[in-house]
Amino acid sequence: MGHTAVVGIDVGGTRIKAALMSAEAEVLAETTRATPRDIASQIGAVVAEIVSELTTMVREAGAKAGVPTVSAVGIAVPGWVDEASGRGRWSANLGWRDLDLRNDVRRHLDCPVAVGQDVRAGLQGEYRFGSARGVDNVLFVPLGTGLASALIIGGRPVAGTHWAGEIGHVVVEPDGEVCGCGARGCLETVASAGSIGRRWRARSGESGDAAEVARLTAAGDLVAAGVWQEAVSALAGALAPVVAATGTELVLIGGGLVRSGDLLLAPLRAQLADRLGVCDGVSVAAAALGDRAGALGAAALALDLLHHTNPTR
Ligand SMILES: [Zn+2]
Incomplete structure (x- = not known):
C-alpha cells in the first residue's frame, strides 16, 4: 500500500495525455499516447491501461514514498459534456453520442470517476496550477485548430447548458467563410x-x-498584418461583451497561438480596453500549461472527488 494519488486524463481527437498526481498535487508521472480510432467502444479499457502504465512508471522510477494507490480518476473529453451525470453527450471528433463515460470507466476501475469537458478542464488546470492561480473571475479562450471558451466566476466553473463555451460559433462576419x-x-x-x-x-x-x-x-508584411489584425479585432469584439457581462478580471489566452506573445496579447489588451470604457483592471495573459492543461485540470477534478468538494460530482 502506498500513498493516495489521482490520475487526470485528457482525451483529444489525436492524442490522449495523462498525469498521475499525488494528493498534495505533485505531478509524479505523465504520459501521452495516440487516440485509438474506436475510442468510444473501449474508453474504459484504455483508461485502465493508462492508470496501470502511470503507476508502473512510478514503481520503476523507484519512488521513495512508495507506489501510490490511485483513489480517483478525472477524464476530460471534447464536445458536449454533462459533467453531473458523467456522460459525453456528443463529440464530432471522437465519434460518440450519449456515451456513459463514468460507468464505462468504472466497470474497469474500482474508484470514483469525474468527467469534465476539455476546455473547462483546461481552465481548471490553469486555475489550480497555472496562469489563473488566485484569480476567481477568468475567461479562458484557447486558440487552436478551433476556438472555444470556458469561464470561472466567483471561483466556480460555469457550465450552463451543453453548448456553454461555444463562443467560436458566434457569427462575426455574416457573409464570411463557411464554418x-x-x-x-x-x-x-x-x-x-x-x-x-x-x-x-x-x-x-x-x-x-x-x-x-x-x-x-512582426516583420511588417501588410497582407499578414491584415489577417492578424482582423483576427484580433474579431476576438476583442466577441470577448468584450462576455467580460462586461460576467465581470471577468483575467482573459487567459491559450492554444498554440499564445507562443506569439505580445504580438497577440498587446493589441488584444488595447482593443478590449477601448471597447470596455467603464471597466478597469481587465488583464490579458497567456496560459501557462500548454497542452498539459487538460490532463492537469482533469487531475484537479479527481482531487476534488477525493476531498469531496466538487458540487457536480
Ligand atoms: Zn461555426
Missing part, C-alpha cells in the same frame, strides 16, 4: 490559429500556418 458547423463567418473562421493560416494562404497564395503569419506580421 465546420454549417454557419457562415463564425469567430472560429476568423480568429482561430487554423483560420489565420487559412486566410493568409488564400490571400497571399503562399504556404504557411498561423506561426508564419505571426512571424510575417
Whole structure:
C-alpha cells in the first residue's frame, strides 16, 4: 500500500495525455499516447491501461514514498459534456453520442470517476496550477485548430447548458467563410490559429500556418498584418461583451497561438480596453500549461472527488 494519488486524463481527437498526481498535487508521472480510432467502444479499457502504465512508471522510477494507490480518476473529453451525470453527450471528433463515460470507466476501475469537458478542464488546470492561480473571475479562450471558451466566476466553473463555451460559433462576419458547423463567418473562421493560416494562404497564395503569419506580421508584411489584425479585432469584439457581462478580471489566452506573445496579447489588451470604457483592471495573459492543461485540470477534478468538494460530482 502506498500513498493516495489521482490520475487526470485528457482525451483529444489525436492524442490522449495523462498525469498521475499525488494528493498534495505533485505531478509524479505523465504520459501521452495516440487516440485509438474506436475510442468510444473501449474508453474504459484504455483508461485502465493508462492508470496501470502511470503507476508502473512510478514503481520503476523507484519512488521513495512508495507506489501510490490511485483513489480517483478525472477524464476530460471534447464536445458536449454533462459533467453531473458523467456522460459525453456528443463529440464530432471522437465519434460518440450519449456515451456513459463514468460507468464505462468504472466497470474497469474500482474508484470514483469525474468527467469534465476539455476546455473547462483546461481552465481548471490553469486555475489550480497555472496562469489563473488566485484569480476567481477568468475567461479562458484557447486558440487552436478551433476556438472555444470556458469561464470561472466567483471561483466556480460555469457550465450552463451543453453548448456553454461555444463562443467560436458566434457569427462575426455574416457573409464570411463557411464554418465546420454549417454557419457562415463564425469567430472560429476568423480568429482561430487554423483560420489565420487559412486566410493568409488564400490571400497571399503562399504556404504557411498561423506561426508564419505571426512571424510575417512582426516583420511588417501588410497582407499578414491584415489577417492578424482582423483576427484580433474579431476576438476583442466577441470577448468584450462576455467580460462586461460576467465581470471577468483575467482573459487567459491559450492554444498554440499564445507562443506569439505580445504580438497577440498587446493589441488584444488595447482593443478590449477601448471597447470596455467603464471597466478597469481587465488583464490579458497567456496560459501557462500548454497542452498539459487538460490532463492537469482533469487531475484537479479527481482531487476534488477525493476531498469531496466538487458540487457536480
Ligand atoms: Zn461555426
